[in-house]
Amino acid sequence: MTATHVLVLNSGSSSLKYQLLDMSADAARKATGIVERIGEPAGPADHTEALRRVADELAAHGAGLDSPDLAAIAHRVVHGGTRFTDPTLITDEVVAEIEHLIPLAPLHNPANLTGIEVARRLRPDLPQVAVFDTAFHSTMPQAAARYAIDRTVADEYGIRRYGFHGTSHAYVSRRTARLLGKDPSEVNVIVLHLGNGASASAVRGGVCVDTSMGLTPLEGLVMGTRSGDLDPAVIFHLTRVAGLSPDQVDTLLNKRSGLLGLCGDNDMREIGRRMAEGDEAARLAFEVYVHRLRKYVGAYCAVLGRVDAVAFTAGVGENSAAVREAALDGLEPLGIEIDAVRNAVRGSAERLVSTDTSRVAVAVVPTDEEREIAQQAYSLVRP
Numbered sequence: 001m002t003a004t005h006v007l008v009l010n011s012g013s014s015s016l017k018y019q020l021l022d023m024s025a026d027a028a029r030k031a032t033g034i035v036e037r038i039g040e041p042a043g044p045a046d047h048t049e050a051l052r053r054v055a056d057e058l059a060a061h062g063a064g065l066d067s068p069d070l071a072a073i074a075h076r077v078v079h080g081g082t083r084f085t086d087p088t089l090i091t092d093e094v095v096a097e098i099e100h101l102i103p104l105a106p107l108h109n110p111a112n113l114t115g116i117e118v119a120r121r122l123r124p125d126l127p128q129v130a131v132f133d134t135a136f137h138s139t140m141p142q143a144a145a146r147y148a149i150d151r152t153v154a155d156e157y158g159i160r161r162y163g164f165h166g167t168s169h170a171y172v173s174r175r176t177a178r179l180l181g182k183d184p185s186e187v188n189v190i191v192l193h194l195g196n197g198a199s200a201s202a203v204r205g206g207v208c209v210d211t212s213m214g215l216t217p218l219e220g221l222v223m224g225t226r227s228g229d230l231d232p233a234v235i236f237h238l239t240r241v242a243g244l245s246p247d248q249v250d251t252l253l254n255k256r257s258g259l260l261g262l263c264g265d266n267d268m269r270e271i272g273r274r275m276a277e278g279d280e281a282a283r284l285a286f287e288v289y290v291h292r293l294r295k296y297v298g299a300y301c302a303v304l305g306r307v308d309a310v311a312f313t314a315g316v317g318e319n320s321a322a323v324r325e326a327a328l329d330g331l332e333p334l335g336i337e338i339d340a341v342r343n344a345v346r347g348s349a350e351r352l353v354s355t356d357t358s359r360v361a362v363a364v365v366p367t368d369e370e371r372e373i374a375q376q377a378y379s380l381v382r383p
């Protein structure tokens, strides 16, 4: 009997998300869950304990960690640097190289590594695969990936644009092509991944040519709690004039900016409610958010030349008709016409929300990063 299940682990600093998928049944989801509060009094003591809980929950579904059906464990890893551009079978050497990338992702890579270490300890015989959030963007041309700073400094410290949410951009751009009845190689797509973190990408014929996040996930769009683009001199100003330390600036821009910084809420639902009550701060936050979005859509139209589709995904992109409509408002001269009625219909299916005459299709495509990670991992280990 062939093993066809893939366990996807997304290990954060205090949580462990998992999904078990059956690749022989169109990646059907067999089990899914999250173990939270790792290291807190109410939660498991550490990641080893957390993975044991995952194993128990899986066993309750009749597919424990020791199941012969398990073909691989796939790990989401945030930063692959320039070294990892494809799903990679994990070895001691690969672990060491992911460790090496910690300075580029000091919050994420250590947590991802912990997940890898405990999973390898519990199932040393099983193939473990790392799938990197940066990988899909590794095809960006130098013109898009380089910052215009001193080349020697940039090369010495690995300072360049890497991009994140890659598995989502890969999955959604491909699904969008299929929704149009085309092969991914035939279409140019702008993907707008709007979750708590948010990023845009320009995908030409299935290949990423630009994306909005940079060295870290801080660059680009306005996000739930991140500022996105700003004049780098704001940072000098905050340190020299406001007296903040580098760590304080880091926290301010990553955790207390974006929608939260602008209006005190980072959830688009709450912002919508407040706007309906005439709240000015909430309206301003919404407007700053969609203005940035529209700017990136325009920029990526220019980068791609011909655009076949704009695809919205993740929590805000899939659910907020108001954000979709406002972001594309006035872009008819670029061939982008959203249909107000179609756009307002709620749903969880992949769908088109553009008018029949729109030159550019506008799509809502729910993302599924776990499925993409499982598929990439399985294609590496399948017999």
Ligand code: ADP
Residues within 6 Å of the ligand: 194, 195, 196, 197, 224, 266, 267, 268, 269, 314, 315, 316, 319, 320
């Ligand atoms: P994460 O980046 O944490 O994976 P998600 O993709 O789940 O985030 O998106 C979470 C965000 O989606 C929430 O913070 C909220 O702003 C937004 N969201 C979820 N549901 C809705 C909705 N019905 N309308 C508007 N925004 C929504």
